[in-house]
Amino acid sequence: MSEEKVNKRLSRRQFLKGAAVVTGAAVVSGSLLEACAPAAPTTPTKAPAAPSAATPATKAAVTPAAEVKPAAGPPLKIGVLLPYSKVYAVLGESITNGMVLYFESIGNTIAGRKIDLIKEDEENDAQASLRKTRKFIEQDKVDLMTGLVNSAIAYAVRDIVHDNKMILLISNAGANGLTREKKSPYIFRTSFSNWQPNYPMGDWVAKHTSKKVFCSAADYAAGKEMIAAFKETFVPAGGTVLGEIYPPLGNTDYGPYLAKIAEAKPEATYSFYSGSDAVAFVKQYEEYGLKKTAKLTGAGWLVEQDVLPAQGKAALGAISGLNWANTLDIPENKKFIEAYQKKFNVEPNSFAVQGFDTARVIHEAIEKTKGNTSDKDALIKALESVKFASPRGPFEFDPVTHNVIQNIYVREVKEVGGKLANVVIDTIKAVKDPGK
Numbered sequence: 001m002s003e004e005k006v007n008k009r010l011s012r013r014q015f016l017k018g019a020a021v022v023t024g025a026a027v028v029s030g031s032l033l034e035a036c037a038p039a040a041p042t043t044p045t046k047a048p049a050a051p052s053a054a055t056p057a058t059k060a061a062v063t064p065a066a067e068v069k070p071a072a073g074p075p076l077k078i079g080v081l082l083p084y085s086k087v088y089a090v091l092g093e094s095i096t097n098g099m100v101l102y103f104e105s106i107g108n109t110i111a112g113r114k115i116d117l118i119k120e121d122e123e124n125d126a127q128a129s130l131r132k133t134r135k136f137i138e139q140d141k142v143d144l145m146t147g148l149v150n151s152a153i154a155y156a157v158r159d160i161v162h163d164n165k166m167i168l169l170i171s172n173a174g175a176n177g178l179t180r181e182k183k184s185p186y187i188f189r190t191s192f193s194n195w196q197p198n199y200p201m202g203d204w205v206a207k208h209t210s211k212k213v214f215c216s217a218a219d220y221a222a223g224k225e226m227i228a229a230f231k232e233t234f235v236p237a238g239g240t241v242l243g244e245i246y247p248p249l250g251n252t253d254y255g256p257y258l259a260k261i262a263e264a265k266p267e268a269t270y271s272f273y274s275g276s277d278a279v280a281f282v283k284q285y286e287e288y289g290l291k292k293t294a295k296l297t298g299a300g301w302l303v304e305q306d307v308l309p310a311q312g313k314a315a316l317g318a319i320s321g322l323n324w325a326n327t328l329d330i331p332e333n334k335k336f337i338e339a340y341q342k343k344f345n346v347e348p349n350s351f352a353v354q355g356f357d358t359a360r361v362i363h364e365a366i367e368k369t370k371g372n373t374s375d376k377d378a379l380i381k382a383l384e385s386v387k388f389a390s391p392r393g394p395f396e397f398d399p400v401t402h403n404v405i406q407n408i409y410v411r412e413v414k415e416v417g418g419k420l421a422n423v424v425i426d427t428i429k430a431v432k433d434p435g436k
């Protein structure tokens, strides 16, 4: 079908109306001015308190922090670099909320050190993120760093983190190389590699959905790596990729791209978009009428809980792969969802789970080192040994790459109790990135 014909179905005004939905960005939570506070020493000046037997890390999760001992050592400064504006604003807010929920459950104290979260906006900008990383290291003198949503930005800050021996826990950005050829002893990833959800989905889509697929993704490192991982198993399983298209990150008008997809007459599409991109793509996909002829599939963020309410029925029936699902029927998940909803009055999403788990990793590791963050080797060893039952299922690090080993869930968007939900229809267990 020609671009002109498709565009007739969806007027410019309809497009703009759809695009308007995606501009609602989250507000920065917490004051960025906190970041200007004078630096405190990174090593406790007094002997830190021993881990409280009354609140072992494995029990803390989301229970109230009534028995936590008062802070004795210097504040534990954690530099948090997440997007609080632009295309991935809601992702940054959700990860922060997950961390806040966990840290509150342990009384905002680890091994006698009060937790001090110093938040900075990733701004979807590598230069700004580099500047802020430098600030964490040189000015704030943080004990460790966490965050990063955008793969390209994670690649950009890798060297400064590594060269300064700064412990970094990546809580989203899936940049494959950071746990492969560019891995560092100081970098851990609690989220996923871009390969992780997409590699199993290639085989799954070829066997269960269609062998004639068109791929599309946001035009940057994450989009390219995800589609490459999908093809790694889709093509050997007999699949044909009818075409690939990469609109810019932060796009609002998918009209010309949808026209190209429609022209190729695929039976299904496989896509990576997240945040406001995912809202716009999925809504416009339906408005174009593509949903009637090409099954919508993709990396799970395409229809994750953060975007489902804005997408509405346009997302119904979509198949996607991710490291979590809100319908995952395990006690840790039920407890997490209940506590999150109670605190924030909104449903959690996979980003919130990643934030929650990141906070738990920090807690368990620093309890093990008795509050000491300056002995990097000891802290790395402690981090490597963290293992627990997460709301997403079993969580552990690959000690070789520092990437999380986890289940990937194949989910289908269905209406459950009057609401849209990602229902688990298959589980690929203990998926480990091939990094060495």
Ligand code: BEZ
Residues within 6 Å of the ligand: 149, 150, 151, 152, 172, 173, 174, 175, 194, 222, 274, 301
């Ligand atoms: C990334 O850039 O790595 C990414 C961003 C949003 C969702 C998933 C991955």
